[in-house]
Amino acid sequence: MTTQMTDGITYEGESFQICGCNGPEFFDPKEHGLNPKAPSTACYRGWVGEYIVTDRLFLRDLYVFHDAGLPVKNKTANGPVIGGVAPTKPESWGGFNCFYKDLNFSTSFSGGLLIASGFVRELAVNMGYHPFWKYTRVIELLFEDGKLLEASDKSSVAQEIREKHLVPGFLNRPSLSDDQAVMKWIEDSFSLRYSLVGAP
Template identity: 30%
Template sequence: MTAQIPDEFIFKGKKYELIGIKGDDLFSPETFGMEPEMIHTACYRGFYAKYRFTREVLYLSELTINEKNNNYLPINGIKPIGNPLHEMTYRKLNLIIPFTGKIRLARNFLNEYYVHMGFQSPWAYETVLDITIKEGKVIDIKDRSEEFKLKWQEIKQQEINNVVDWINDAFSLDMDLE
């Protein structure tokens, strides 16, 4: 099992990683007629993306995808670049994402908490934000950094009783798993 490549966000000029989501998918290649296939063990879902907030509106700015049938269709008028036998990258997409829900973004990863499978946990970062979004616009930001720092202190005291559940949780972006 391998740690997964997280989606990246530029928010208020800083780079964050997506570590949780509640709501519909942010972006679905299937919407654009493509079927993603695993790129490598660090990307089981077959794609990863870069997003940015501009004037508090959410945009998809870049997408790297391995399309199962090499059927790389234009997105927002943009054609991909790269090796179609492996993966292709769409740059400068500027595609508005009308997402409604919550995302959890984190930055300043603490290497001592690295887990070599799935997505990293909130307590493995110095900064953790929960951002509520409605139709692509930010409506609330909650800084949860201190809360997750305390959570890690609790976790260090406990033994992992159910390894299967722990592994499944590591591969989930479900925000209810706190």
């Protein structure tokens, strides 16, 4: 298992990672003619977005490994034009073959996002996505039909949950002898669904 690449997001001029999502997918590459495949074990879904929040949520840039079915084609920027933007080949970034710069796709997302910065390196686990409580700064953004409704600082909540997780044992990993608990832990590690109360 490998730590997964996370989507980035710019909010109020600062860079964050998206580490939690309650709501539907807010961008689906397949709806735009892309066939994303994993370029490596660090990105099983095959794509990574860079978002920006103004009064709305926009997908600014998109990195994707578009599988055109032929190895030779897959070495080039072979994806379709999206919203008037043609892909270019990224300069050695994650194994992707298509980079859509300044796509600026307006989303219609309704739900909550947790964005975070200040990752606590001592809590690194080489599997799945890092949950929000492993970051020192956490902000929850609430959207309706892509429009930003509310932003609230959840850093203290993350700290409380982080401290609870460190009490039962190192990173709260389940016993390897408990197959069911291990499978749930793995499943949770690859999900971005979040809860701001108790253990994620």
